[in-house]
Amino acid sequence: MTIRSVLIANRGEIAVRIIRAAQALGIRTVQVYSAADADMLAVRLADEAINIGSPAPKKSYLNGAAIVAAARAAGVDAVHPGYGFLSENGDFADAVEAAGMIFIGPSGDAIRLLGDKVQARAVAARAGVPTVPGSDGRIEDLAAARAVIARTGFPVMIKAAAGGGGRGIRIAHSEAEFEQQFPLATAEALAAFGDGGLYLEKVVTRARHVEVQIFGDGDRVVHFFERECSLQRRRQKVWEEAPAARLPEAVRTRLCASAVALAETVQYRGAGTVEFLYDETTQDFYFIEVNTRIQVEHPVTEMITGFDLVQEMFKVAGGAPLSLRQDQIVRRGHAIECRINAEDPSRDFMPAPGTVTRLRVPEGEGIRFDTMLYEGYTVPPFYDSLLGKLIVWAETREACLDTLTTALQGLVIDGVPTTIPLHLALAGNAAVRASDVHTRFLETWLETDAILHSDDRAEVA
Protein backbone atom coordinates (compact mmCIF):
# COMPACT_ATOMS: atom_id res chain seq x y z
CA MET A 1 0.00 0.00 0.00
CA THR A 2 1.46 3.33 -1.02
CA ILE A 3 1.70 5.64 1.99
CA ARG A 4 -0.50 8.72 1.51
CA SER A 5 -0.34 10.18 5.02
CA VAL A 6 2.11 9.97 7.91
CA LEU A 7 2.34 10.96 11.54
CA ILE A 8 5.79 12.11 12.66
CA ALA A 9 6.49 10.75 16.16
CA ASN A 10 9.47 13.00 16.82
CA ARG A 11 10.53 16.64 17.08
CA GLY A 12 13.37 19.02 16.21
CA GLU A 13 15.40 18.90 13.03
CA ILE A 14 14.58 15.29 12.14
CA ALA A 15 10.84 16.02 12.20
CA VAL A 16 11.49 18.83 9.72
CA ARG A 17 13.61 16.51 7.57
CA ILE A 18 10.87 13.85 7.51
CA ILE A 19 8.15 16.39 6.66
CA ARG A 20 10.20 17.71 3.73
CA ALA A 21 10.72 14.17 2.39
CA ALA A 22 7.01 13.41 2.78
CA GLN A 23 6.00 16.63 1.04
CA ALA A 24 8.31 15.84 -1.87
CA LEU A 25 6.36 12.59 -2.29
CA GLY A 26 2.94 14.26 -1.94
CA ILE A 27 2.29 12.61 1.44
CA ARG A 28 0.01 14.39 3.96
CA THR A 29 1.87 15.13 7.23
CA VAL A 30 0.60 15.08 10.81
CA GLN A 31 3.03 16.34 13.45
CA VAL A 32 2.70 15.49 17.13
CA TYR A 33 4.08 17.95 19.68
CA SER A 34 4.44 18.43 23.43
CA ALA A 35 3.12 21.49 25.25
CA ALA A 36 6.67 22.92 25.09
CA ASP A 37 6.88 22.52 21.31
CA ALA A 38 3.79 24.29 19.96
CA ASP A 39 6.04 26.81 18.16
CA MET A 40 8.44 24.34 16.60
CA LEU A 41 9.16 24.50 12.88
CA ALA A 42 7.79 21.01 12.18
CA VAL A 43 4.40 22.07 13.60
CA ARG A 44 4.37 25.06 11.25
CA LEU A 45 5.31 22.97 8.21
CA ALA A 46 2.96 20.03 8.78
CA ASP A 47 -0.55 19.85 7.33
CA GLU A 48 -1.91 19.09 10.80
CA ALA A 49 -0.52 19.13 14.35
CA ILE A 50 -1.67 17.31 17.48
CA ASN A 51 -0.72 18.12 21.09
CA ILE A 52 0.10 14.80 22.80
CA GLY A 53 1.08 15.89 26.29
CA SER A 54 3.25 17.84 28.69
CA PRO A 55 6.92 18.68 28.04
CA ALA A 56 8.56 15.72 29.83
CA PRO A 57 9.49 13.20 27.10
CA LYS A 58 7.88 10.28 28.91
CA LYS A 59 4.59 12.18 28.94
CA SER A 60 4.77 13.08 25.23
CA TYR A 61 7.35 11.76 22.73
CA LEU A 62 7.91 8.55 24.75
CA ASN A 63 4.19 8.02 25.35
CA GLY A 64 3.48 5.33 22.76
CA ALA A 65 -0.21 5.00 23.66
CA ALA A 66 -0.83 8.74 23.18
CA ILE A 67 1.01 8.71 19.85
CA VAL A 68 -0.90 5.68 18.52
CA ALA A 69 -4.17 7.32 19.62
CA ALA A 70 -3.22 10.53 17.81
CA ALA A 71 -2.33 8.58 14.68
CA ARG A 72 -5.68 6.77 14.71
CA ALA A 73 -7.57 9.99 15.31
CA ALA A 74 -5.76 11.63 12.38
CA GLY A 75 -6.46 8.61 10.19
CA VAL A 76 -2.89 8.30 8.89
CA ASP A 77 -1.49 5.35 6.92
CA ALA A 78 1.87 5.30 8.68
CA VAL A 79 4.03 6.49 11.59
CA HIS A 80 7.64 7.66 11.14
CA PRO A 81 9.60 7.44 14.41
CA GLY A 82 12.72 9.44 13.39
CA TYR A 83 15.71 8.73 15.67
CA GLY A 84 15.85 8.51 19.48
CA PHE A 85 12.57 8.48 21.46
CA LEU A 86 10.51 5.41 20.36
CA SER A 87 12.42 4.70 17.13
CA GLU A 88 14.08 1.55 18.49
CA ASN A 89 11.21 0.35 20.64
CA GLY A 90 9.94 -2.94 19.20
CA ASP A 91 6.77 -2.83 21.28
CA PHE A 92 5.89 0.60 19.86
CA ALA A 93 6.41 -0.74 16.32
CA ASP A 94 4.07 -3.63 17.15
CA ALA A 95 1.46 -1.27 18.64
CA VAL A 96 1.44 0.87 15.48
CA GLU A 97 0.99 -2.21 13.27
CA ALA A 98 -1.64 -3.70 15.61
CA ALA A 99 -3.62 -0.45 15.22
CA GLY A 100 -3.66 -1.05 11.47
CA MET A 101 -0.94 1.39 10.42
CA ILE A 102 2.53 1.01 8.93
CA PHE A 103 5.55 1.52 11.20
CA ILE A 104 8.27 3.05 9.02
CA GLY A 105 11.16 0.83 10.09
CA PRO A 106 11.94 -2.83 10.68
CA SER A 107 9.53 -5.26 12.38
CA GLY A 108 9.19 -5.20 16.17
CA ASP A 109 10.93 -8.59 16.26
CA ALA A 110 13.92 -7.34 14.26
CA ILE A 111 14.21 -4.25 16.48
CA ARG A 112 14.19 -6.39 19.63
CA LEU A 113 16.65 -8.95 18.23
CA LEU A 114 19.19 -6.41 16.98
CA GLY A 115 18.68 -4.13 19.99
CA ASP A 116 19.85 -6.86 22.39
CA LYS A 117 23.65 -6.66 22.58
CA VAL A 118 24.19 -10.37 23.21
CA GLN A 119 21.73 -11.55 20.56
CA ALA A 120 23.02 -9.02 18.00
CA ARG A 121 26.58 -10.27 18.60
CA ALA A 122 25.34 -13.81 17.95
CA VAL A 123 23.62 -12.70 14.72
CA ALA A 124 26.88 -11.05 13.62
CA ALA A 125 28.89 -14.18 14.41
CA ARG A 126 26.42 -16.35 12.43
CA ALA A 127 26.79 -14.00 9.45
CA GLY A 128 30.59 -14.33 9.64
CA VAL A 129 31.00 -10.72 10.81
CA PRO A 130 33.97 -10.19 13.16
CA THR A 131 33.10 -9.24 16.73
CA VAL A 132 35.48 -7.86 19.36
CA PRO A 133 37.47 -10.91 20.58
CA GLY A 134 36.73 -11.87 24.16
CA SER A 135 35.17 -14.48 26.39
CA ASP A 136 31.78 -15.93 25.46
CA GLY A 137 30.12 -14.88 28.68
CA ARG A 138 31.63 -15.25 32.15
CA ILE A 139 35.04 -16.71 32.85
CA GLU A 140 35.30 -18.94 35.89
CA ASP A 141 38.99 -18.97 36.77
CA LEU A 142 42.51 -17.90 35.80
CA ALA A 143 43.06 -20.95 33.56
CA ALA A 144 39.97 -20.14 31.49
CA ALA A 145 41.06 -16.50 31.39
CA ARG A 146 44.50 -17.45 30.01
CA ALA A 147 42.86 -19.39 27.17
CA VAL A 148 40.79 -16.30 26.23
CA ILE A 149 43.84 -14.02 26.41
CA ALA A 150 45.64 -16.27 23.96
CA ARG A 151 43.06 -14.99 21.43
CA THR A 152 42.69 -11.35 22.55
CA GLY A 153 46.30 -10.49 23.38
CA PHE A 154 47.15 -7.48 25.56
CA PRO A 155 45.89 -5.00 26.56
CA VAL A 156 42.75 -6.77 27.69
CA MET A 157 39.67 -5.35 29.40
CA ILE A 158 38.38 -7.07 32.53
CA LYS A 159 34.69 -6.22 32.81
CA ALA A 160 32.25 -6.94 35.63
CA ALA A 161 29.38 -9.00 34.21
CA ALA A 162 26.96 -6.99 36.35
CA GLY A 163 28.59 -3.63 35.54
CA GLY A 164 27.63 -1.19 32.84
CA GLY A 165 27.92 2.39 31.67
CA GLY A 166 31.71 2.25 31.98
CA ARG A 167 31.70 1.05 35.61
CA GLY A 168 33.52 -2.08 36.74
CA ILE A 169 36.21 -2.03 34.06
CA ARG A 170 39.96 -2.63 34.51
CA ILE A 171 42.61 -2.82 31.82
CA ALA A 172 45.62 -5.14 32.03
CA HIS A 173 48.63 -4.54 29.78
CA SER A 174 50.63 -7.67 30.54
CA GLU A 175 50.28 -11.15 32.00
CA ALA A 176 51.83 -10.00 35.29
CA GLU A 177 49.37 -7.11 35.49
CA PHE A 178 46.51 -9.43 34.62
CA GLU A 179 47.32 -11.96 37.34
CA GLN A 180 47.54 -9.15 39.86
CA GLN A 181 44.29 -7.48 38.74
CA PHE A 182 42.06 -10.50 38.20
CA PRO A 183 41.42 -11.35 41.89
CA LEU A 184 41.06 -7.64 42.71
CA ALA A 185 38.49 -7.25 39.93
CA THR A 186 36.53 -10.24 41.27
CA ALA A 187 36.45 -8.78 44.78
CA GLU A 188 35.60 -5.32 43.44
CA ALA A 189 32.75 -6.61 41.29
CA LEU A 190 31.37 -8.59 44.22
CA ALA A 191 31.49 -5.52 46.47
CA ALA A 192 30.10 -3.09 43.91
CA PHE A 193 27.47 -5.22 42.18
CA GLY A 194 26.96 -8.19 44.52
CA ASP A 195 28.20 -10.43 41.71
CA GLY A 196 31.86 -11.32 41.21
CA GLY A 197 31.35 -12.54 37.61
CA LEU A 198 33.85 -11.22 35.07
CA TYR A 199 34.32 -11.35 31.33
CA LEU A 200 37.17 -10.35 29.07
CA GLU A 201 37.31 -8.21 25.95
CA LYS A 202 40.15 -7.15 23.69
CA VAL A 203 41.07 -3.46 23.93
CA VAL A 204 41.18 -1.86 20.51
CA THR A 205 43.56 1.05 21.06
CA ARG A 206 43.21 4.15 18.90
CA ALA A 207 40.04 2.65 17.45
CA ARG A 208 38.15 4.53 14.77
CA HIS A 209 34.34 4.48 14.60
CA VAL A 210 33.23 3.39 11.14
CA GLU A 211 29.63 2.52 10.25
CA VAL A 212 27.87 1.22 7.17
CA GLN A 213 24.53 2.57 5.91
CA ILE A 214 22.37 -0.34 4.85
CA PHE A 215 18.89 -0.49 3.37
CA GLY A 216 16.67 -3.54 3.01
CA ASP A 217 13.22 -4.23 1.57
CA GLY A 218 12.72 -7.55 3.38
CA ASP A 219 14.11 -9.38 0.38
CA ARG A 220 17.30 -7.64 -0.77
CA VAL A 221 19.80 -5.58 1.21
CA VAL A 222 22.12 -2.94 -0.26
CA HIS A 223 24.70 -0.65 1.33
CA PHE A 224 25.37 3.05 0.74
CA PHE A 225 29.01 2.85 1.80
CA GLU A 226 30.44 3.91 5.15
CA ARG A 227 30.64 6.92 7.42
CA GLU A 228 33.36 7.73 9.92
CA CYS A 229 32.32 9.20 13.28
CA SER A 230 35.51 9.05 15.36
CA LEU A 231 35.22 12.59 16.71
CA GLN A 232 33.13 12.02 19.82
CA ARG A 233 32.69 13.62 23.23
CA ARG A 234 31.22 11.54 26.05
CA ARG A 235 30.29 8.90 23.47
CA GLN A 236 28.28 11.45 21.50
CA LYS A 237 29.28 12.00 17.89
CA VAL A 238 30.03 15.64 17.09
CA TRP A 239 31.46 15.45 13.53
CA GLU A 240 30.81 12.81 10.87
CA GLU A 241 32.24 12.14 7.42
CA ALA A 242 31.61 10.04 4.36
CA PRO A 243 33.59 8.21 3.19
CA ALA A 244 36.05 7.21 5.95
CA ALA A 245 39.17 9.12 4.85
CA ARG A 246 41.91 6.56 5.46
CA LEU A 247 40.08 3.30 4.80
CA PRO A 248 41.82 1.14 2.15
CA GLU A 249 39.49 0.16 -0.70
CA ALA A 250 39.89 -3.57 0.03
CA VAL A 251 38.86 -3.03 3.66
CA ARG A 252 35.90 -0.89 2.55
CA THR A 253 34.70 -3.71 0.32
CA ARG A 254 34.92 -6.29 3.14
CA LEU A 255 33.34 -3.92 5.67
CA CYS A 256 30.32 -3.10 3.51
CA ALA A 257 29.88 -6.76 2.53
CA SER A 258 29.90 -7.72 6.23
CA ALA A 259 27.16 -5.23 7.04
CA VAL A 260 25.00 -6.48 4.17
CA ALA A 261 25.55 -10.12 5.19
CA LEU A 262 24.46 -9.35 8.75
CA ALA A 263 21.29 -7.56 7.60
CA GLU A 264 20.47 -10.33 5.12
CA THR A 265 20.41 -12.96 7.88
CA VAL A 266 17.41 -11.18 9.44
CA GLN A 267 15.72 -10.16 6.12
CA TYR A 268 16.15 -6.57 7.19
CA ARG A 269 13.56 -4.03 6.05
CA GLY A 270 14.14 -0.27 6.11
CA ALA A 271 17.13 1.97 6.78
CA GLY A 272 19.74 0.79 9.26
CA THR A 273 23.32 1.29 10.32
CA VAL A 274 25.84 -1.35 11.28
CA GLU A 275 28.52 0.13 13.55
CA PHE A 276 32.11 -1.11 13.77
CA LEU A 277 35.35 -0.34 15.55
CA TYR A 278 38.24 -0.14 13.09
CA ASP A 279 41.85 -0.78 14.02
CA GLU A 280 43.91 1.10 11.47
CA THR A 281 47.20 -0.58 12.40
CA THR A 282 45.96 -4.13 11.74
CA GLN A 283 43.14 -3.19 9.30
CA ASP A 284 40.76 -5.31 11.41
CA PHE A 285 37.19 -4.21 12.05
CA TYR A 286 34.83 -5.44 14.75
CA PHE A 287 31.04 -5.31 14.93
CA ILE A 288 29.64 -3.10 17.74
CA GLU A 289 25.89 -2.76 17.18
CA VAL A 290 23.06 -2.20 14.72
CA ASN A 291 20.92 0.93 14.83
CA THR A 292 17.52 0.02 13.38
CA ARG A 293 16.52 3.54 12.29
CA ILE A 294 17.64 6.57 10.31
CA GLN A 295 20.75 8.12 11.91
CA VAL A 296 21.44 11.76 12.76
CA GLU A 297 24.39 11.68 10.36
CA HIS A 298 22.54 10.21 7.34
CA PRO A 299 22.99 13.42 5.26
CA VAL A 300 26.72 12.80 4.60
CA THR A 301 25.73 9.54 2.92
CA GLU A 302 23.06 11.35 0.89
CA MET A 303 25.63 13.95 -0.20
CA ILE A 304 28.14 11.42 -1.58
CA THR A 305 25.56 9.10 -3.18
CA GLY A 306 22.99 11.68 -4.34
CA PHE A 307 20.23 9.50 -2.90
CA ASP A 308 17.41 10.54 -0.54
CA LEU A 309 17.33 7.91 2.22
CA VAL A 310 14.25 9.31 3.99
CA GLN A 311 12.15 9.31 0.83
CA GLU A 312 13.25 5.71 0.26
CA MET A 313 12.04 4.82 3.78
CA PHE A 314 8.53 5.93 2.78
CA LYS A 315 8.61 3.97 -0.49
CA VAL A 316 9.92 0.72 0.99
CA ALA A 317 7.61 0.90 4.03
CA GLY A 318 4.75 1.33 1.53
CA GLY A 319 5.66 -2.02 0.00
CA ALA A 320 7.85 -1.01 -2.94
CA PRO A 321 11.07 -2.91 -3.63
CA LEU A 322 14.39 -1.06 -3.25
CA SER A 323 14.73 1.64 -5.94
CA LEU A 324 18.33 0.74 -6.70
CA ARG A 325 20.53 -2.27 -7.26
CA GLN A 326 23.91 -2.31 -5.54
CA ASP A 327 25.75 -1.58 -8.81
CA GLN A 328 23.66 1.58 -9.27
CA ILE A 329 24.87 3.03 -5.97
CA VAL A 330 28.05 5.01 -6.54
CA ARG A 331 29.85 7.51 -4.36
CA ARG A 332 31.46 10.74 -5.38
CA GLY A 333 33.53 13.27 -3.44
CA HIS A 334 33.59 13.82 0.30
CA ALA A 335 31.06 15.12 2.83
CA ILE A 336 31.39 16.33 6.43
CA GLU A 337 28.62 17.03 8.93
CA CYS A 338 29.06 19.20 12.04
CA ARG A 339 26.48 18.91 14.80
CA ILE A 340 25.62 22.44 15.91
CA ASN A 341 24.51 22.15 19.54
CA ALA A 342 23.22 24.78 21.97
CA GLU A 343 26.26 24.26 24.19
CA ASP A 344 29.06 26.55 25.31
CA PRO A 345 32.45 25.03 24.39
CA SER A 346 34.27 27.50 26.68
CA ARG A 347 32.20 26.34 29.68
CA ASP A 348 32.67 22.59 29.46
CA PHE A 349 29.85 22.35 26.88
CA MET A 350 27.18 23.47 29.33
CA PRO A 351 23.92 23.44 27.35
CA ALA A 352 21.81 26.58 27.36
CA PRO A 353 18.33 27.00 25.88
CA GLY A 354 17.15 30.44 24.78
CA THR A 355 15.66 32.51 21.99
CA VAL A 356 17.38 32.75 18.62
CA THR A 357 17.57 36.47 17.88
CA ARG A 358 19.45 36.26 14.58
CA LEU A 359 19.99 33.43 12.11
CA ARG A 360 22.21 33.58 9.02
CA VAL A 361 22.58 30.37 7.06
CA PRO A 362 25.43 30.02 4.55
CA GLU A 363 24.44 29.13 1.01
CA GLY A 364 26.38 27.79 -1.92
CA GLU A 365 27.23 24.70 -3.88
CA GLY A 366 27.64 21.66 -1.66
CA ILE A 367 26.31 23.37 1.50
CA ARG A 368 23.26 22.05 3.36
CA PHE A 369 21.90 23.03 6.79
CA ASP A 370 19.31 20.70 8.35
CA THR A 371 17.72 22.60 11.23
CA MET A 372 14.56 23.39 13.18
CA LEU A 373 15.63 26.97 13.86
CA TYR A 374 14.05 30.21 12.71
CA GLU A 375 14.56 33.76 13.97
CA GLY A 376 12.50 34.28 17.12
CA TYR A 377 12.31 30.56 17.95
CA THR A 378 12.82 29.72 21.61
CA VAL A 379 14.82 26.51 22.13
CA PRO A 380 13.14 24.65 25.01
CA PRO A 381 15.22 23.11 27.83
CA PHE A 382 13.47 19.71 27.89
CA TYR A 383 15.14 17.92 24.99
CA ASP A 384 18.62 17.43 23.53
CA SER A 385 20.77 20.38 22.50
CA LEU A 386 20.99 19.69 18.74
CA LEU A 387 20.05 22.86 16.83
CA GLY A 388 21.05 21.77 13.38
CA LYS A 389 23.57 19.99 11.22
CA LEU A 390 25.86 21.80 8.82
CA ILE A 391 26.73 19.46 5.95
CA VAL A 392 29.29 20.29 3.31
CA TRP A 393 30.28 18.41 0.16
CA ALA A 394 33.23 18.82 -2.23
CA GLU A 395 35.15 16.71 -4.74
CA THR A 396 38.01 16.06 -2.29
CA ARG A 397 38.29 15.98 1.50
CA GLU A 398 40.73 18.88 1.46
CA ALA A 399 38.36 21.05 -0.55
CA CYS A 400 35.53 19.90 1.73
CA LEU A 401 37.42 21.09 4.83
CA ASP A 402 38.02 24.48 3.17
CA THR A 403 34.35 24.87 2.19
CA LEU A 404 33.40 23.79 5.70
CA THR A 405 35.51 26.54 7.26
CA THR A 406 33.89 29.16 5.00
CA ALA A 407 30.42 27.77 5.73
CA LEU A 408 31.03 27.74 9.50
CA GLN A 409 32.20 31.37 9.32
CA GLY A 410 28.99 32.26 7.49
CA LEU A 411 26.71 30.49 9.97
CA VAL A 412 25.39 32.96 12.55
CA ILE A 413 23.14 31.88 15.41
CA ASP A 414 22.68 34.63 18.00
CA GLY A 415 20.82 34.25 21.29
CA VAL A 416 22.15 30.87 22.39
CA PRO A 417 25.73 29.59 22.74
CA THR A 418 26.70 27.12 20.02
CA THR A 419 29.44 24.64 19.20
CA ILE A 420 30.39 26.56 16.01
CA PRO A 421 33.75 27.66 17.61
CA LEU A 422 34.59 24.01 18.34
CA HIS A 423 33.99 23.01 14.73
CA LEU A 424 36.02 25.96 13.40
CA ALA A 425 38.93 24.89 15.61
CA LEU A 426 38.58 21.26 14.48
CA ALA A 427 38.41 22.23 10.79
CA GLY A 428 41.78 23.97 11.18
CA ASN A 429 43.41 21.29 13.32
CA ALA A 430 46.37 19.50 11.70
CA ALA A 431 45.43 16.04 13.02
CA VAL A 432 41.82 16.41 11.86
CA ARG A 433 42.97 17.64 8.44
CA ALA A 434 45.19 14.55 8.18
CA SER A 435 42.34 12.43 9.56
CA ASP A 436 44.81 11.18 12.17
CA VAL A 437 42.05 10.66 14.77
CA HIS A 438 40.44 7.99 16.91
CA THR A 439 37.48 7.81 19.29
CA ARG A 440 39.46 9.25 22.23
CA PHE A 441 41.06 12.02 20.17
CA LEU A 442 38.54 14.79 20.80
CA GLU A 443 38.36 14.42 24.58
CA THR A 444 42.14 14.34 24.89
CA TRP A 445 42.47 17.36 22.61
CA LEU A 446 39.82 19.30 24.57
CA GLU A 447 41.76 18.68 27.79
CA THR A 448 45.00 20.03 26.38
CA ASP A 449 44.05 22.56 23.72
CA ALA A 450 44.01 26.20 24.71
CA ILE A 451 41.90 27.68 21.90
CA LEU A 452 38.51 27.05 23.47
CA HIS A 453 39.59 28.12 26.94
CA SER A 454 41.29 31.39 25.98
CA ASP A 455 38.26 33.56 26.87
CA ASP A 456 38.05 32.07 30.36
CA ARG A 457 41.74 32.62 30.96
CA ALA A 458 41.52 36.24 29.84
CA GLU A 459 38.74 36.78 32.37
CA VAL A 460 40.76 35.19 35.16
CA ALA A 461 43.80 37.28 34.24
Added chain:
Amino acid sequence: MTKREIRSSLPGTFYRASSPDVPPFKADGDAVVAADTIGLVEVMKTFVAIAAGTDGANIRFLVENEEPVMAGQVIAEVEE
Protein backbone atom coordinates in the same frame (compact mmCIF):
# COMPACT_ATOMS: atom_id res chain seq x y z
CA MET B 1 9.76 34.92 60.71
CA THR B 2 11.43 35.96 57.45
CA LYS B 3 11.25 33.63 54.50
CA ARG B 4 14.08 33.20 52.02
CA GLU B 5 13.50 32.00 48.49
CA ILE B 6 15.60 29.39 46.69
CA ARG B 7 15.46 29.90 42.93
CA SER B 8 16.51 27.84 39.94
CA SER B 9 19.22 29.57 37.94
CA LEU B 10 18.24 27.54 34.87
CA PRO B 11 15.14 26.49 32.98
CA GLY B 12 14.49 22.76 32.79
CA THR B 13 12.93 19.89 34.70
CA PHE B 14 13.19 19.84 38.49
CA TYR B 15 14.06 16.64 40.41
CA ARG B 16 13.92 16.23 44.18
CA ALA B 17 16.23 13.17 44.22
CA SER B 18 19.33 11.98 42.33
CA SER B 19 17.40 8.96 41.02
CA PRO B 20 13.88 7.55 41.39
CA ASP B 21 15.16 4.82 43.77
CA VAL B 22 16.66 7.05 46.45
CA PRO B 23 15.10 9.44 48.99
CA PRO B 24 14.85 13.14 48.09
CA PHE B 25 17.82 15.39 48.91
CA LYS B 26 15.61 17.26 51.38
CA ALA B 27 12.19 16.53 52.85
CA ASP B 28 9.67 19.29 53.62
CA GLY B 29 10.51 20.62 57.08
CA ASP B 30 14.26 19.88 56.92
CA ALA B 31 16.87 22.46 57.86
CA VAL B 32 19.47 23.39 55.25
CA VAL B 33 22.87 25.03 55.06
CA ALA B 34 23.93 27.10 52.08
CA ALA B 35 26.06 24.37 50.46
CA ASP B 36 23.32 21.70 50.62
CA THR B 37 21.97 20.37 47.33
CA ILE B 38 18.18 20.61 47.44
CA GLY B 39 17.46 19.24 43.97
CA LEU B 40 18.59 18.88 40.37
CA VAL B 41 17.52 20.71 37.25
CA GLU B 42 17.81 18.80 34.00
CA VAL B 43 18.57 21.11 31.13
CA MET B 44 18.98 19.49 27.70
CA LYS B 45 19.91 16.11 29.19
CA THR B 46 22.50 17.65 31.55
CA PHE B 47 21.85 17.59 35.29
CA VAL B 48 22.77 20.65 37.33
CA ALA B 49 22.72 20.62 41.16
CA ILE B 50 20.73 23.38 42.84
CA ALA B 51 22.30 24.53 46.12
CA ALA B 52 20.23 26.04 48.91
CA GLY B 53 22.45 29.13 48.77
CA THR B 54 21.31 30.16 52.23
CA ASP B 55 21.10 28.65 55.70
CA GLY B 56 17.57 28.11 56.93
CA ALA B 57 15.01 25.96 58.67
CA ASN B 58 11.76 24.25 57.71
CA ILE B 59 12.22 24.06 53.93
CA ARG B 60 9.00 24.09 51.87
CA PHE B 61 9.11 22.96 48.24
CA LEU B 62 6.94 24.95 45.83
CA VAL B 63 7.69 22.79 42.76
CA GLU B 64 6.73 19.14 42.44
CA ASN B 65 9.24 16.46 41.46
CA GLU B 66 9.71 16.18 37.65
CA GLU B 67 7.86 19.44 36.97
CA PRO B 68 9.15 22.06 34.50
CA VAL B 69 10.76 25.18 35.98
CA MET B 70 11.72 28.51 34.43
CA ALA B 71 14.99 30.34 35.07
CA GLY B 72 14.55 32.43 38.20
CA GLN B 73 11.50 30.51 39.40
CA VAL B 74 11.26 29.97 43.16
CA ILE B 75 11.72 26.26 43.88
CA ALA B 76 11.53 26.32 47.68
CA GLU B 77 11.37 28.61 50.68
CA VAL B 78 13.19 28.39 54.01
CA GLU B 79 12.75 30.26 57.29
CA GLU B 80 15.67 32.27 58.52
